[in-house]
Amino acid sequence: MKNVAKNFMYQTVFQLTKIILPIVTIPIVSNALGPVGIGVYNYTYSIAQYFVLLAGLGVTIYGNREVALVWKKSKKSTSIVFCEIFVFKMIISSIVLIMYFVLSFFVDNKGVFLSQIFVILAVMFDISWFFMGIEDFRKTSMVNLIVQLFSFVFIILLVKDEKDVVVYTLIQSLGIMLSQLLVWVYIRKHIKFVKVNIRKCLQHIKGSIDYFIPQVAIMLYTNLNKTILGFYLGAVAVGYYANSLQLNTVFITIITTLDLVLLPHMTSLFASKESSKIVRMMEKTINLQLFISIPTMFGMLIVYDKLVPWFFGSKFLFINKIIPLFSILIVVIPLGMSISRQYLMPVGRVKEYNKSVLLGAGINILLNAFLLPLFGFFGVVFANIFAELFVTIVRVRSFLKSTDFKFNVKNIISYTMAALIMFFLTRLFTHDMPELLWVNIVQAIIAVLIYFVIVTFLRTNPIIEFIRNKRI
Template identity: 45%
Template sequence: MTASVGKNLFYQSLFQGIKILMPIVTIPIISKALGAHGIGIYSFTNSIAEYFILLSGLGITLYGNREIAMVREDKKKLDQTFSELVSLKLMTTAVSFILYSVVVLVFLHRDFLYYIIQSLHIIAVLFDISWFFMGIEDFKKVSLSNLAVQTVVFFGIVFFIKDYNDLPLYLLLQALGNLFSQVVMWVFIYKKISFHFVPIKKMIRHLFPMIAYFFPQIAVIFYTTLSKTILGVLDSQTSVGIYTNTLNLSTIIITMISTINLVMLPKMSNLFSKNKIDEINKTLHSLIHAQLFISIPAAFGVSALAATLVPWFFGNDFEALKIFIPIIAPVIIIMPIGIAISNQYLLPSGNTRIYAISTFGGAAISIVLNFTLIPIIGVVGSVLTSLIVETFVTVFRLIYLNKKTQFTFDKNLILRIVASATVMVLMIVVTTNGMNATFVTTLVQIVVGVISYAGCSTALKVPFLKDLFVVLKGKLYQSKRYKVKN
């Protein structure tokens, strides 16, 4: 791992780590204050806005990241590319905002205030230049600026969200937090870029390549956000709230595990441009197995903790999550693999076709299953649909990867990881059997789980734990040398 990748991973991990810690405090507050119905209203109205947020961005996060990475060593081309992409995004955001306004005014009279607040997320897309900093591999500014804004939002939720009547304020905090986190990044851009508006002809050259990245994202929205929309229409907004919280824990963990995928995208794009195939294959193999070292025990652990975690963490409205969380837990293992394949192989190599086919296939399955299962079994239908769709997407990408690179899983290593995770679960069950559903119980379970998994992994000679200690030891040594010199 190079110094730049290590530094970027540190800042992204810091940001994502705090993003994980914050919900540990805010999810119980929000769940108990707003209840399943309040969370359902937020999630349903946000799901409508998401379609227009997607249209505003038009695939620029991945496309812009890649384009900037390719020209970052040429200042003139860098200025030109940045100006063209921002100018194009101004146009797409304006179109998207107008369409959203028409849809809300004509069709969505209920909860009108909430839709107005959600429109701020669309405006935020206009100011989002995180793709630029990712392309030049400067994750520090993106991470720290986002962290500062999210901290303000965090304290806003802690101090001001008390009951269901605070739902509009909660939506406003989320929307303004998103908007300001994008705006603040412009403070850092003027030293790096000379921005100028460009003629339509020059910006349009990016339109069709961006659309190639945009269409797969449409499919992703169809098999994620669309589930909330369909559930809200066919069932109720309360069901949407239950479904949303079912996904919350797994989504937070997946986000943390997948942080390295975002950091490694520019590096992998660069390796593909230099045709370093052996290094690409080696990196991808190591990355996926390192993720499994974390994701497998995480999935096992979430399932083991559900019964004692749900009552105190989510509140009385969410008792059903004791059953739903173990059902959805396998996606913690499945999704990071699919994300790694797309971000570290398909997209850097410019192979958007397989990426698109997998996501559109997932979208088609999602639509069919949601419309079939939700009328029959409600929220359970949405949960099962999410699991089935994510499995399809990842398996499809794996099959393609195997054909192109002869990628194979290290079955012996995975077996040792599963054995360690199984021991971890048994230790959790045995040591905390009969304890009440409280924060203390969950904390004890986590400590027992981490110690038992680490111990068993070491005994079975799972290499990643040893590598982690070596890295930490090296960082500590460097830190001590720095202090001595200074």
């Protein structure tokens, strides 16, 4: 468990940096590029992501799991698995790269579209799945942290107006590729490069496709919304949609970091035939997750309207109507991801995982087709929310049926009551304050204090319980 705690810390630092540094630049980028520039970037990025998905072909999760199953056995077997999977991924990535390059001659915004090509090149050299499999998150986290810091500096220095959308795209995509290349410095310590049979490399296609299919489905109910908005309503709509999701995504990423860290650990427990330990650990991790995610959702509803004007700028005031709708995803998405990453994937129940995301994708496509003509922009927003809700409900239901897991209902009620009181009191105290940064800081301090006092009084604070157990 000491490794899990360390890896959680490294991943948290990396994920925080990955999300917070771009968010620190949002006021600058939003004012420089405006809704159109932000929209063009996100629209072209959404298209590039289909090729990224195809180039990766499910290897991130598949490779993670395969390495986790063999790395404790011997360096030789780990080396063979690594080389086979890497060669396999390089073959697929090369084909996809050519396809993307050909397509670039037939699209609008060619400069921005071509600048996204480095995101696909990054997939070719991505070996983060290996380090996840051996439960070593420090190296990838630190490399990514350094690259993100450099990218941040270049954005501040070079992105000045709407014409700089190509420059902004190049900084982002080159940063992603560089972070993948630098990690190769550490690989020789863990494996020895060996000759592999191409036929054996291609045999990994069956296992990776099991994880690729759900990723396609996930793309269809997340990334597809930006593509649809860009195609039907234009770049400005994509700009509003992307920035509305940005704040919620920060918290979702932080909350789900523990799931990513626990995936190889849970896989090892399953390989050791200790499945019951997985469920017991999940009772603790999901309780901790809800302790954080429920008040975070209400916290977003506290700060959003005083945050948008100074943070995104006056051009983005429209998103005040969207952020409250998306806030529910702060609870919904992490819960569904916990069940998939901590249970379904480690124990090999890929079919159940696939079923949930395929159904979610189907619902998203149908709802978009039905709601977009009726409600326009908000039709796409509702389609996304309902799809995410459905996926999580399907996973929770399946998980409860197949295990003896039980939600701590008393704690969930306590967290919700405390968060509601926190919401009403904080809004009441800060209602007449101006739309400034210091007001958001005051709101955050008041909200956190109220929430912690209430859950501690109700004796449902897991942090206090953890400290007590440490002392005993």
